[in-house]
Amino acid sequence: MKTLLIGASALALSATAALAEYPERAIEVTIPAPAGGGTDTSARKLATLLEEELGTSIAILNVAGGGGSVGVTQFMMDKPTGYSLLATWNSPITTVPQVQNVAYDVDSFTPIASTSETAYTMCVSPDFPAETGEAFLAELAAKPGKYTYGNDGIGGTMQMAAERIFQARGIEAVAIPFGGAGETLQNFLGGHVDIYGGSISPVLPYTESGEAKCLIVTSAAPVEALPQAAGLEELDLGAEETLLWRMVLAPAGLDQAIADRLAAALETTVNDPSYVEFLATKGEVPNVVTGEALAERLRNEYDALAKVAANLGLGQ
Amino acid sequence: MDIVTQVLSGVFAVGPVAAMIGASILGVFIGALPGLNPVMAIALLLPLTYSMEPLVALGMVAGIYNGSMYGGAIPAILLRIPGTPAAIATTFDGYPMAQRGEASRALKIACWSSALGGTASAIALMTIGPILARATLAFGPAEYFWIAMFGMASIGVLVGTDAIKGLMAATLGLLLGTVGLDQLSGTPRFTFDQVWLLSGLDLIVILVGLYALPPVIALAEAADLKGLSAAQLKLEPAKVPWSEVRSFVPTWIRSSLIGIGVGILPGAGGNIAAFLSYNAAKSASDDPDSFGKGNPAGVAAAECGNNADNAASMIPALTLGIPGNVIAALVLGALLIHGLQPGPQLFHQNPGLVGGFMVQMLLTSLLILAVGGAAATKVFAQVQRLPGVLLVPTILVLMAVGVYVINGRVVDLWIMFAAGLAGYVFEKVNVPLAPIVLGLILGPMAEQNVRRALLISRGDVTELVTRPISAVIALATLGLIVYPVASAIMRRRRAA
Numbered sequence: 001m002k003t004l005l006i007g008a009s010a011l012a013l014s015a016t017a018a019l020a021e022y023p024e025r026a027i028e029v030t031i032p033a034p035a036g037g038g039t040d041t042s043a044r045k046l047a048t049l050l051e052e053e054l055g056t057s058i059a060i061l062n063v064a065g066g067g068g069s070v071g072v073t074q075f076m077m078d079k080p081t082g083y084s085l086l087a088t089w090n091s092p093i094t095t096v097p098q099v100q101n102v103a104y105d106v107d108s109f110t111p112i113a114s115t116s117e118t119a120y121t122m123c124v125s126p127d128f129p130a131e132t133g134e135a136f137l138a139e140l141a142a143k144p145g146k147y148t149y150g151n152d153g154i155g156g157t158m159q160m161a162a163e164r165i166f167q168a169r170g171i172e173a174v175a176i177p178f179g180g181a182g183e184t185l186q187n188f189l190g191g192h193v194d195i196y197g198g199s200i201s202p203v204l205p206y207t208e209s210g211e212a213k214c215l216i217v218t219s220a221a222p223v224e225a226l227p228q229a230a231g232l233e234e235l236d237l238g239a240e241e242t243l244l245w246r247m248v249l250a251p252a253g254l255d256q257a258i259a260d261r262l263a264a265a266l267e268t269t270v271n272d273p274s275y276v277e278f279l280a281t282k283g284e285v286p287n288v289v290t291g292e293a294l295a296e297r298l299r300n301e302y303d304a305l306a307k308v309a310a311n312l313g314l315g316q
Numbered sequence: 317m318d319i320v321t322q323v324l325s326g327v328f329a330v331g332p333v334a335a336m337i338g339a340s341i342l343g344v345f346i347g348a349l350p351g352l353n354p355v356m357a358i359a360l361l362l363p364l365t366y367s368m369e370p371l372v373a374l375g376m377v378a379g380i381y382n383g384s385m386y387g388g389a390i391p392a393i394l395l396r397i398p399g400t401p402a403a404i405a406t407t408f409d410g411y412p413m414a415q416r417g418e419a420s421r422a423l424k425i426a427c428w429s430s431a432l433g434g435t436a437s438a439i440a441l442m443t444i445g446p447i448l449a450r451a452t453l454a455f456g457p458a459e460y461f462w463i464a465m466f467g468m469a470s471i472g473v474l475v476g477t478d479a480i481k482g483l484m485a486a487t488l489g490l491l492l493g494t495v496g497l498d499q500l501s502g503t504p505r506f507t508f509d510q511v512w513l514l515s516g517l518d519l520i521v522i523l524v525g526l527y528a529l530p531p532v533i534a535l536a537e538a539a540d541l542k543g544l545s546a547a548q549l550k551l552e553p554a555k556v557p558w559s560e561v562r563s564f565v566p567t568w569i570r571s572s573l574i575g576i577g578v579g580i581l582p583g584a585g586g587n588i589a590a591f592l593s594y595n596a597a598k599s600a601s602d603d604p605d606s607f608g609k610g611n612p613a614g615v616a617a618a619e620c621g622n623n624a625d626n627a628a629s630m631i632p633a634l635t636l637g638i639p640g641n642v643i644a645a646l647v648l649g650a651l652l653i654h655g656l657q658p659g660p661q662l663f664h665q666n667p668g669l670v671g672g673f674m675v676q677m678l679l680t681s682l683l684i685l686a687v688g689g690a691a692a693t694k695v696f697a698q699v700q701r702l703p704g705v706l707l708v709p710t711i712l713v714l715m716a717v718g719v720y721v722i723n724g725r726v727v728d729l730w731i732m733f734a735a736g737l738a739g740y741v742f743e744k745v746n747v748p749l750a751p752i753v754l755g756l757i758l759g760p761m762a763e764q765n766v767r768r769a770l771l772i773s774r775g776d777v778t779e780l781v782t783r784p785i786s787a788v789i790a791l792a793t794l795g796l797i798v799y800p801v802a803s804a805i806m807r808r809r810r811a812a
Contacts, residue, residue, distance in 0.1 A: 034642075034723075035359035041649055044363050063724040066497065066514030070725070073511045099502045100514065148772055155502040176771050177500055182645065186582055186638045192456035192772060201652070205637055205659025278366075281652040314502055 022258050023056040028084045029248075032071025032092050034064040038282065042246055043087035045278050046115065049269040067156070068092025069102045076104050080254040082262070085112070089246050091157045094301045098309035099155035106302045110254035111294035113266040117245035118284040119219035120161050121229055122149065123188070123196040123203055123212040133230025136215040137169050144172035149195035150184035153177050155314050160305050161218040161242035162197050165232070167311055168240050188212070199244065200225065201283035218242050225283065242301070245287070247294065263290040323671035326371050327679070335365075335375035336676060340683040343383020347399045348391055348696060352718055353520070354384040354400070355642045362650055370654040371672050377647055378676040379683070385586065385623045386430035386684045390696045393422045393615070395711060397528035401520055402586035402622035404753055405594040407527055409607060409614030422615050423696075427688040428561075429568065429616040433623035434681025436572035437579060442674045445631035446663070448580055452632060455581060457768035458780050462789035463581070464762035467588060469796040470595040471751045481747045489755020492517055499760075500767050512727045519587075519756060521719050521728045522735045526752065529736025530743050532711050535704045564616045567597050571617045575624020582632045582640030586625040587757060591750075593621025623684075627677040634662060634670055647673075 029047060033039045040062060047058040063071035072092045078084035086109070093106060122136070130136040140147055152158040154177040166173060173195070178184045181198035188196035188203075189211065196203055196212060204225060206212035214229045220238040222231035232238050248266060250259065269275060270286045279286060289297055326332065346352045357380050365373035388403030393410035406426065413422040455463075471486050495506045496516025507513040571593035578589040597617035598607040607614050630647065632638045637659035639645035648658045656666055663670050702710070719732045739749055766780070773779035781790055 035356050037642075037645075040359065041363070044359075045366075048363065061724050064515070065723060065725070066511055069514060070511050070723075074725070100497070100504070100511075101509065102511065154498075154500055174771060174774075176768055178768075179499070182582065182639045186453060186632070186636070187456055189636070189638075190453035190456055202637060205657055205661060209660055278653065281655070282649075 022082055022261060023054050025083065026057045026059055027054070027082075028059045028061055030061050030063055030071055030075045030078075030084065030086050032063055032068040032075070032086070032088050035062050039087070039089045039246060042116065042279070042282070042284075046087070046266075046269060046275060049272055049275060050265060053265045053269050066100065067096050067153070069096045069100055073103050076108060076251065078251050080110060080251040082250065082254060082258040084251065085262070086249045087246070088249065089157075089244060090298075090301065091244075093247075093249075093298060094305055095155065095157045095160055097302070098160075098305055099314050106298045107295075108252055109249040110252055110259055111291060111298065112248045112250055112259055113263045113270075114245055114247040114287060114289045114294055114297070115266065115270045116279050116284040117243045117287050118199060118282070119217040119223055119243055120158050120198060121196075121200050121203065121214045121218070121223070121226060122162065122216045123207070123214035124194065125188075125191070126210060126213055128194070128213060130215060131213075131228070133216045133235055137165070137171065137235065140166070140171045140173055141169055145174060147194040148174045148176050149197045150176050150178050150187050150193040151197045152180055152184065155309065155312075157242065157244060158197055158199075160308050163308050163312055164240040164242055164304065165216070165218070165237055167308060168237055199283065201281075204283070240304075242305075246284075259291070263288075266290075319667050319671060322668040323675055326668050326672045327375075327675050329369075329371070331369055332371040332375040332672070332676070335372045336379045336680050336683065337687075339376040339379025340383040340680050340687045341379075343380040343385075344387035344390070344684075344687055346380065347384030347387020347389075347403075349399065349714060349718060352721070354380050355646070356721070357384070358643060358646050362646060365650070366653050370650070370656075370669055371676070373650045373654075374647065374669075374673040375676045375680075377643070377650065378673065378680040381626055381643055382430075382434050382623065382677065382680040382684060383687065385434070385626055386427060386619070386688050388622075389426040389430065389615075389619050390423065391528075393426060394419055394696065394699050395528065396531045397711070397715070398523050400586075401523055402590050402625070403618075404523060404527065404587060404750070405590040405618035405621075406615055408594065408618070408750065409609070409611050410618075411531070412608070412610030413612065413615065416610055418610070422612065423688075425564075425612050425615050426619040427684060429564070429571075429619040430623040430688070431681050431684040432568050433572050433575055433620035434626055434684065435678060436568075437576055437624040437627035438674060438678035438681055440576045440580075441627040441631055441634075441677060442671075445580070445628070446635045449631050449635040452581055453636075454785055456783075457765040457772065458783055458786045459789065460581075461762055461765040461769055461780065462786050462793060464758045464765065466789055466793045466796065467592065467754065467758045468762065469793045470592065471754055478746065478748075481745075482751050485742070485747050485749065486751035486755045489752040489757075490759040491755075492522070492752070493756045493759030494763075499764050500771075512725060516760075517731060517756070518722060518728060519753075520722060521732050522756060523753060524715055524719055525732035525735030526739040526749055528711065528715055529733070530740040532708055532715075533736075533740050536708050538704060560612070564613060566600070567613050567617050568620050570596050570600070571620035572624045575621040576628040578621075579625035579628025579640070580631045582638050585629075585641055586622040589625040590618045590622040591754060593617045593624075623681065627674070627681075630673075630677065633658065634673075636660065637662070 031040050031043050044060060047060060051058050063074050069092055075086045130139045159175055176193050181202045184196055184198045185202050187193050203212050207214050214226045217223045217229045217231055220231055220233040220241045232241055267288045270288050276286055346354060346357045358377055361376060388399035389406045391397040391399045392403040392406040393414050396407045396411040398404045398407055410422045495513060497504055497514050504514060574593045574596060575589040594614060594617050597613050598604050629640045630644055632640045633644035633648055639648050651658050716729055719728050742749060769780060781787055
């Protein structure tokens with residue numbers, strides 16, 4: 001009994017000691033995307049703020065490839081010391097495993113905190129015969145296979161977001177995968193595809209100039225910048241919300257005290273006015289979800305997308 | 317008038333001028349070190365400028381972009397290492413010139429050609445860009461498919477005398493281009509369950525191996541213990557006589573137009589511009605056989621073409637808000653940080669800033685003359701004084717570091733060495749390397765776009781040729797295949 005007590009208190013002591021000293025050296029953050037992309041720029045900006053908050057330097061390692069799976073796989077080999085973290089968007093964790101054979105799953109991590117999020121939107125040209133989200137879905141449902149929609153890539157989160165809505169309404173539209181929102185926008189403006197599917201900020205100037213009519217966003221709530229677009233809640237599709245969101249994870253088995261320390265630091269830095277302002281330029285808003293709630297968010301999204309992927313014949 | 321003063325007073329402030337000069341020097345070095353590329357440098361440095369004036373950030377982008385496009389030519393000429401993918405075509409004639417002892421002449425020609433191409437491109441950005449940008453929207457998947465086919469048909473110009481080996485090389489390139497996740501179905505191809513193969517073979521990894529390793533092996537074989545002495549090193553004055561400069565003028569005009577045309581299309585890059593310019597120069601030459609053996613016009617065409625791509629690639633980004641490449645995307649990001657919304661209204665909302673950036677693209681092109689011509693060329697040409705025993709390990713380390721930092725993966729080093737050994741064997745048996753690279757670049761572009769076009773047309777093949785722009789490019793492609801054959805037959809008849 002005595003030894004057990006001593007053992008327990010020693011353990012408690014060492015845990016507090018670990019926390020008291022953390023962080024005592026530089027933290028390495030893996031970004032599973034090349035330098036210069038959306039995830040990279042958000043993470044780098046956040047890292048500069050986090051360095052101040054934690055009082056240590058942060059080294060960034062870009063490991064690109066496989067839609068994020070290469071970087072995440074490499075990251076999985078790191079130990080849960082608190083000195084190696086993953087800054088990723090949701091696709092490599094919840095979408096990519098649906099279509100690729102990867103060595104990790106949604107439970108392979110210690111969830112730290114989500115940071116920011118944004119919805120996708122679907123837009124049509126001004127002469128499209130619908131003016132509301134409801135009419136848009138009705139038109140698509142009435143003419144199965146007639147309309148093409150551009151998206152960010154086959155089995156990507158944007159396509160999943162669209163198909164969740166389509167499958168719930170029995171809609172059949174032809175998916176045309178492009179290399180990213182810029183390419184989709186170019187093909188939409190040129191009239192090569194009927195529907196723009198992608199992130200909000202690239203298409204925003206064209207809603208103002210009247211060349212694009214955005215009728216739906218993939219978040220439950222509507223988006224202020226797109227007043228004509230319906231949120232999924234008002235279409236009774238609130239449960240089908242799919243967002244683009246970003247998070248920080250650690251390898252499974254990280255000391256809870258360190259995870260809490262990191263989550264608290266992220267909570268502060270993400271809500272720093274300069275970061276909120278930075279996010280706004282990219283059409284993103286901060287949303288910090290930590291610990292078990294974050295694990296659940298990941299699991300729910302993974303399960304919902306697994307169903308969509310299976311219906312699309314993409315699942316493995 | 318008001319706008320002009322506004323633009324010029326913004327550009328010629330202390331901060332932006334310092335940023336342009338510093339970034340141009342930095343850009344030349346970044347381009348010169350294989351593996352380090354302008355995208356990486358700009359992505360790392362941009363966050364530091366968020367708190368500064370926008371024109372400081374944009375001046376830095378312009379300097380690094382233009383400087384590095386010229387810098388890539390330096391190792392391409394001296395060591396046959398393409399510093400950037402766009403410098404591949406520069407190796408074709410630049411390296412043979414260097415081996416003949418004309419390194420500094422080749423560097424000088426590259427420097428002038430880069431500056432001229434960049435300047436022409438910046439002028440296009442300022443004048444015709446906004447008008448042309450709208451027109452590029454007419455290019456859909458079907459048109460991009462034909463552009464890729466046009467590029468592939470031009471392989472015929474590159475293969476030289478042994479057509480069979482050239483076609484084999486091109487086929488190998490096409491095969492390598494199929495590795496990875498199929499972008500249209502999500503199916504992994506030739507990945508053998510290896511995660512690192514999912515995104516395919518990285519172009520620059522293959523390039524550095526294929527082009528840089530064989531000359532390194534050759535250097536090691538020669539095992540020379542001495543480099544050139546200071547006296548032997550022909551550094552100056554690298555005389556490029558006036559008559560020769562005049563002979564480059566048609567090449568420069570042609571390459572500038574090609575570079576601008578390729579640049580303005582989102583998605584096609586400086587490497588394609590350089591290849592097409594090189595091929596055009598070779599086709600137009602009276603002595604096409606001298607290309608690939610150290611013809612200065614080849615260097616002029618390639619370097620002018622890849623720099624002419626730069627400013628033009630900003631046209632769709634600044635006028636439509638559509639980034640044609642990653643650097644343009646980073647520029648859009650920088651504008652957003654400063655509260656500017658890229659898109660059709662950008663120029664009206666903030667003419668001082670957009671105009672300022674255009675002027676910066678022009679000035680940094682001209683800065684290449686000072687930075688490259690005066691300083692960098694002399695510094696880098698000293699490389700030739702290093703004896704082989706020192707040069708070989710130095711190059712190998714540079715290659716390895718450069719390749720590793722691209723994706724942060726050790727496996728890329730093995731791919732690079734494998735590509736290098738293959739390149740060494742190919743050179744021994746006279747299989748040309750350029751068609752491999754072209755197949756690797758153009759294969760995926762052609763395949764993805766033809767499949768997209770067929771998805772859109774619901775499988776109707778005739779839509780590939782009935783759209784007017786498609787039809788024109790398809791006919792040009794056909795002409796490119798038929799013309800050399802027809803002219804060869806004509807020549808033979810005349811000779812007989």
